[in-house]
Amino acid sequence: MDSSLSEILPLPGGPARIEWRRSARARRVSLRIDPRDGHVVVTLPPRAARTAGMALLMDHADWVSARLAALPGAVPFADGAEVPLHGIAHRIRHDAAARTVRVAAGEILVGGAAEFLARRVADFYRGEARRQLSLLALQKAELAALRPRRVSVKDTRSRWGSCAADRSLSFSWRLVMAPAFVQDYVAAHEVAHLRHMNHGPRFWALVGQLTPHTDTAVAWLRHEGPRLLRIG
Structure with a gap:
């Protein structure tokens, strides 16, 4: 144990x-x-x-x-904090009158009691990640004539995505903070593992067929990824 x-x-x-x-x-x-x-x-x-x-x-x-x-400085989900969404900086703003979390004019507007703001922002990010990354993964899988068993998002510490032996794909919800080309690459990478559970030449050839962003996305994650892990 x-x-x-x-x-x-x-x-x-x-x-x-x-x-x-x-x-x-x-x-x-x-x-x-x-x-x-x-x-x-x-x-x-x-x-x-x-x-x-x-x-x-x-x-x-x-x-x-x-x-x-x-390590980059920690950035909590708090009123006034600047956080990325799809690679674009947004300001979190508490709006007690708002009924839901919504994005408008470079702001993430969060309603409800102030003490629940951080949790509501985290839930919003997870929901956005689930929607976007599931869509990307299914699109990539269709292009490769593959089918994942399921797609989920998690709060992982060391991997941006993973493919399990049972063909389940999972992604870090923090990827939704990254630019679209990074999300595209990670989705392609994990879908390619549905066919090749390794990082051999055929695996990378399939990744290259599914996304044109491998080199730029890998470089972006190497330099900017640690910052995403310190947000929230």
């Missing part, structure tokens, strides 16, 4: 939140930065001592501090 606990530890760049995870699937001690929440994750195999994880963390303390310092 997997388990976790977290604590604040001093590092060269200042205090950092460390999440300790013990995983039955882990074969070695590892560490990574969670770009969404801005903390360090140390994963231990079932029988590994916590001291092994601490040793790895201390050996890489300077690297960890540098990576944490390089």
